[in-house]
Amino acid sequence: MKPLAIFLAVLWGIVVSAATLAQAAPPDEKPADKTAEKPGPLVEARRLFLSGNYAEAQDAYVAAAKADPIAAVVGQVRCLTATGKREEAEVLLMTALADEPKSAALHAESAQQAFDRGDYANAEQHVAAALAFDVKCRLARWIQAELFRVQGKLDEAGKAYRWFVDDYNATEQFDEPDDLYLIGLGAAQFARWNRLSDQFGFLVNDLLPSALELDKQYWPAKLASGRLFLEKYNEPEAGRDLKAALTLNPQSAEVHTALAELSLQNYNLEAAKKSLARALEIHPGYVPALLATADAHLMNFETHEAIAVLEQAQKVNPVDEATLGRLAAAYAVVDGWTDAAAQSTRFKKIVDDANARNPHAGEFYLALARTFDHTRRFPAAAQYYRTATEKMPQLTTTRGELGLMLMRLGEEVEAKKLLDESFEIDPFNVRVSNMRKVLDVLSEYAILETKHFVIKFDRVQDEILARYAAKYLEEEVYPELTKLYGFEPEGKSLFEIFNRSRNTNGHGWFSARMVGLPYVGTVGACAGKMVALASPNDMPQKFNWARVLKHEFVHVLNLQQSRFNIPHWYTEALAVESEGGQRPAEWNQLLAERVPKGELFNLDTINLGFVRPKTSLNWQMAYCQAQLYAQYMVKTYGDDALAKMLAAYRDNLTTKEALRRCFNVEQATFERGYLVFVRNIAKDLSTASPTDEIAFSQLMRQHREKPDDPEAASQLAAVYLQQEKYPEARKLIDVVLAKSPQHPRANYVRARLHLVVGEESEAVARLDDSLDREKPDAAALTLLASLKFKLGEAAAAEELYALGHKKFPHDPKWGKALAKIYLVTKNEPKLAESLESLARADADDLVVRKKLAAMALDREDYAQARHWATEAIYCDVLDATAHRVLAEAFMKLEKPAEAMAEYET
16 A cells, blocks of 8 residues: 655745655656557547647547547536536537536536535436446536535535545556546645645655656646645745646646746736636636736725626625625625624625635635734734635634734734644744744843833843933824824734844845745834834944934834724825925935836835835835825815825725815826826936936947937947047047037037046036036036045035025935035034934934934024934944933033933933
8 A cells, every 4th residue: 555645734834945845755656658659530639738728638638429428528518618618528528428427527526616606406416327327427426525525515525525535545546547637636634624735745746646657648747736826925936837837738727726826925026917818818707817906906905996806706605705705894894894793785795605605714714814914904814714724724823923913913822823723733844944033033122111112122222312312202103193193003013123133134034024924125024013124233234224224214104093904005195294304315216217107106006016015116116106105185175185085085985086075176187287296206316427328339329310319429428438439538528619619518528538638627618618507517517626625615516506406406415515615624514404404314324313413502502403313323323422412512502311321321
C-alpha cells in the first residue's frame, strides 16, 4: 500500500519550495505515458480539447461517436461547457441518457452540470444513479462530497473526501489523468479538514505530475498545482505552474481566471482585468471569473460595479456561497453598515437564506468577511471571520485571517491565541508566522499609558521618543483634532513604535505588524484603531515623527467616525491637510511633469495609488492629488466643504452621491473643474531642467526634421555639452545665436562653453545681456547668480536669487541659495525669514530648525526659541542641542519645571 500525502490548508503567504516540503514516499511505480497507446479518433479529439481548440474538438468527438458513443458525448459536453454553452451541454446529456440510462459517466457529468448551476436536488439524483451503476465513479464521488459540504453535512463530507485517500491507496495503477486529478481534489480537501499540512509537497511534486506523465498535454494538473501554490501566496511557484498550464491550453478560462487571481494578490488590477476579460470571452458566465471581476471592483472601491457582476453570477448559480457572501457584504456596504445587521434588508435576506440552506455555512461567512476586508470595514470583517470559524471549524484559513484582522484592530490578546492556533494548523503560513514574531517583540516592549493613548515601545532605544510622543499626542494632537472633527474615539488608541530587534530593522517590524509581509512603503500606518510607526531613531534618514503621528491620528478619527466608510483618498486628503506646511518640492516636480501629459489619477483610480502603486512616484502623486482635491473643494464650495463630505461618507454615501448631496454637482463636472484647478497650479511650476528629459535620439531626429528650430538645436547642444562634445555644441549654438542672439537656452549653453575654457567674465557678460527678467530661464539664472556670488558680488547675487525665488516659488533651491547669502553676509533678519520659509517647505529639516532656535535665543526671542527648538525635537528627539536650547528658553520664560525636564533629557 502506498502512503498518500495530502495537501496542506488553504493559507496565505508560503514562500517555500515545494520540493522542500515533500515528505511522503513516491508511488511504487511511475505510470507510463499512455497517450501514444490510445488508438482511434478519440485520441485526436482529446488532443484538440486539451489544447483549447474546442470547436474542432467537438467535431472530432462527433466523428468518434461510433468508436465510443459515451466518451464522445462526454467530450462534446466538456467542449460546450468550456465555452459557456451549458444549455446545449445539458440537452446533449439528456438525449444521451435517454439512450444510455445506465451510464455512470453520463450521470456523473449531469451531476456536475447540476451542481455548477446550484440545482443540488438534481445533482443528488444523478450522483445516486452514477454510483448505482459504478460505485467507484470518481467524478460522482467528488460531486457527492461537495454536495455534503454545501448542505452542511460535514461528517459525511469528511468521510467522502477520505474515500479518495483510500481509493488511491487501494489502486495499483492509474491509466487516466482525470482519475489522479479528482483524487488530488478529494485528498486536498481531506488534508485541509484534518490539518495534514506536511503532505502538501507530495501532491505538487508527485501526484499531480503523475497525471502529466500519463498525458503531457494534461494542463488541469498544472492548473491544480498552481492553484495550490496560489492559495498559499507562493506567487513565484503559482505563476510558474499557471503559465505552464496556459502554454498547454491558451483557451482555458480556468487558467486565465487563476492568473487574474494571482494578479489580484498583488493589486495589479490592470493585468487581472485583462486576464478576466479573456476568461469571460472564452466562457461567458464562468462564475469564478465573475467573482474575481467583482473582487477587482471591490479592491478599487467600486462596490456598485461589483454588485452588478455578482448579481450576474447569482443568475448562473443562485446558491453559490462564494457569490452570496460577497453579495451580502456588498449590499451591506452600499445600504449602510452598522453592528445591527438587520439594517440592510437585502443583507439579512441573503444571510437568512444561506443559514437555512446550510447550518454550517462557514464558506459563505468567509466570503462575507473577506469582502468586508476588501472594503476596509475591518470590525465587520472580524465579526464574520469569527462566525465563519464557529460555523465551520474545518476551515483552515479563518483563525489566521481573524487573528490578522484583530491585530489591525489592536485586540492583541485574542489575536495571539488565534495566530498560535493557526500556526499549529499550518507552520508555513508566512503572514501568520511573521505576526507571531511581531507579538514576541511586542511582549518585550514597555507600555506608556495616558488618558487617551497606549504607547508600546522599546524601552532601551525609544523611551525618550515615547515620552515626547505621548506628550505631543495628549496635549496637542488630541484636543486639536477631536475638536476639528467633532469626534472622540471610544477607548484608548494604540500606538506602537518599532525599533531594530533580532536582526530585523524597525521598518521591517513595522511592515510585518501592518500586513505580515516584509515591506510597506510608508513609515507609519493606521488600521482604524491602532497605529504602527517605524522608529525614526532606527531609520537611515530621520523624519518628522510628530507630523506622522498627527497624520495617522486623523485616520483613527476619520475611519471610526465614518464607520470605516471613508474612501482611502479622502482620509489621506484630510490627514495631509492637517499637517499644514507647504506642498513638498517633489510633488511640485511631479505636477510640472505629469499635468501637461495628462498623467493624473481621477476619483475612480486614485485609491490604487495608495493601496498598491506601480512606483513610489505614483504613491507620491496620489497623496499630492488627494490634498489638491481637498483644496479644490474648499476653494470652490466653501470652508465647510470638507466637513460636508465627511458627513456624507458617515451617512454611507458613495463619492458620486456625496458630491451630489454636498455640492449639487455630478462627478464628471466636479472632475472637469478640478482639472482646471490643477492645470492652473501646474502652469506656474517649472522643472527647471536645462535640457528636459528627452532622449538623445529623439533630439537628433527633431533637429534633423526642424534644423531652423532654435529650441531643438539648443536642447541638442546642451546634451552635447553634458557629453563633453564641445565642438559639436559650439557649432550648433553659434548657428542659433546668429539668428536669435537673445535666445535664453542658447546663451546658457554658450556661457557654459565659455567657462570650459576659463572665460568667466565672458560668460557673465553673455548671461547678463540675455537675461529676461520677466521670463527668465531657470538654468541661466542659476548659473549667473552663482557666478556673481563667486565673484564677490553678493548684492547682485542676492537680487538674482530673489528673482528666481519670485518666478519659481515652488523650487526650494532659490530659498536655500538666499539663506546661504544671508548667512555669509550676516543679515540676521533676512536669514531668519528665509530659514522660516525653508522650514515650512520641508517638515523634516532638522538643521534649519536648530539654526532658527539658536538665532531666536541669541536675540532673546524666547517664545520663538521654544517654538523652533520643539520643532527640531520633532525632527530628532535625540538631538541634545535642541533640548538644551529648549531648556534655556523655558528658563527665560520662567518655566523651571519644564526647563529641568529638558536638561534631564
